[in-house]
Amino acid sequence: MTTDRKIRVLAAKPGLDGHDRGIKVICHALRDAGMEVVYTGLRQTPEQIVATAVQEDVDVIAMSVLSGAHDYLFPRVMELVREKGLSDVLVIGGGIIPEEDIPALKAAGISEIFGPGTYTKDIVEYIRKNVKRPGG
């Protein structure tokens, strides 16, 4: 792969939550920042998300959950990420996530959690700095 390959991001909505304003705003912002973004749409199972990540050969999975189901869904996605050998994919999450839940999510392998009020430019910067296969 060449080094000028754009960072590829899978923006995903796991579970049944229908709040997609945040993830769509992030899709626009990441695209404006020069990344390639694939958006899953609503109601994705962890299995579907990881399968899409493999198929689309993404560098980043960015998930959003505002229903409170992150405690089940995020760790489940990480399990599958490991099963599929995607250890070089950066996985981040966001939504309505109580601070006390964050340590467990990080322990499960989610690199960072972004809460309400986060600037999209901070997410862009975080991805650029932490992507494990920069430029592919």
Next chain:
Amino acid sequence: MFDKEKTARLKQRQREWEEKTEAKLAKAPERQTTFQTLSEIPVKRLYTPADLPDLDYEKDLGFPGEFPFTRGVQPTMYRGRFWTMRQYAGFADAEESNRRYKYLLEQGQTGLSVAFDLPTQIGYDSDHPLAQGEVGKVGVAIDSLRDMEILFEGIPLDRVSTSMTINAPAAVLLAMYIVVAEKQGVSSQNLNGTIQNDILKEYTSRGTYIFPPQPSLRLITDIFAYCSREVPKWNTISISGYHIREAGATAVQEVAFTLANGLAYVEAARRAGLEVDVIGPRLSFFFNAHLDFFEEIAKFRAARRLWAKLMKERFGAKDPRSMTLRFHTQTAGCSLTAQQPRNNIIRVAFQALSAVLGGTQSLHTNSMDEALALPSEEAVQTALRTQQLIAYETGVADTVDPLGGSYYVEHLTSVIEDQAMEYIRRIDELGGAAAAIEKGFIQKEIQESAYRYQKAVEEGRRIVVGINKFQVKEPPPKGLLRVDPRVREHQVRKLKEVKDNRDGQKVAAALARLKEAAQGTDNLMPPILEAVRAYATLGEICDTLRSVFGEYTAAAIV
């Protein structure tokens, strides 16, 4: 509204005053070179009668309770009785939510508003694989009539009005409510309440759809027809701009897309053979109360006036009740910040005040901690007290539409009405709301507004206190409500008990009849009621309908 000659003279004077003021700006500049509302409507320095040259009092404002209802839907408004104070609540299981409802009623709340969890809203039982992690999280889990019986245990259904935020499976939850009432000895003729039952905005903004648009619209019109005979006081739909706004729409888009959806429902009902004056009076609406105070008040007034005109002119409604836009309001969840959560109390108070000054029929005030988690009991109490303070202490409820005649508010009311009507014309050209949604038009418009707003905040053009100004370092919040993760096990156990103790043959027969009705054209409410009475589960009933109607899959539009 104003004398022509006087207005001309005033215009001249206003121009002179503007020039004089502009001349001083070099020395004492204004805070910004231009001002605009949250929805990007330009705001002038001053409004006078000269800004309302065409306003005709009788035609454009009229009297409360009379066409075009700009000033309110009832003649006495809150002098008669206050708006219904209705806090949206529900979490975990029916037992826990029943306790919360009784608490809220004890605290002086005057109506119930049921929040269902996502599996319930999407027609899955708690033991469905897709329900994992979601049971009881954003609302109460209801799997069968048994849960509904527990939910309203000890709450007399002839004495409360109940609003249920349920859309795709609205017919099933309404049927459960009717049967619970029957068991309490309350006739469906005496039930008061609302089901949201607004599927079109689910496709664009809220996401809890099940079936494709056409069968969904049939379920909705079946409910309209059934309730017009059997549950005549029920508000059979709550056409919701709330979620459209939360998804990022402007005030103008909120009015436009909500009323466009309303038009689509009226058209569907007419195609199903229902007269506009049969269904018109049972339509209700649901709006957002956002941050821009005067814009919001104007928005409510504009929505009322525009809907009255559309019902009268487009559909030939004769009954004034068909023309009245009655609405519930919730303060803007998306305006709450996780940072310095106590600031949210103040935001909510201003938003609630705008809803009251805009003439709302019922109101939910958000709790300060809702950007962090489901509201705690203490936070809910403060939210409810905010409404009670407005009602009992501020005096704003003592006269009807106190801001009517404000040059600025009347100007904004007209601008919002005109711009919303412009959108409705574009949607008409696309073939109506359902077609505009299929083409992705409405989704794209909302997304663009959401992104524009986010950029304005990040670039510091919009100030959000605690986010891009006046930030503080603060410890993580304490005392947040957590849903017990064992709720799912409890639900699954109850579900099994129900299935073990019911008459399986009766259930199978009821579901077979439902399937047959779905394949034909009979009204679906009677077979759904029969299935509910036999303790068929929500998932079983929805699966039966899925087998005939199929499922909607949304294109991921970004």
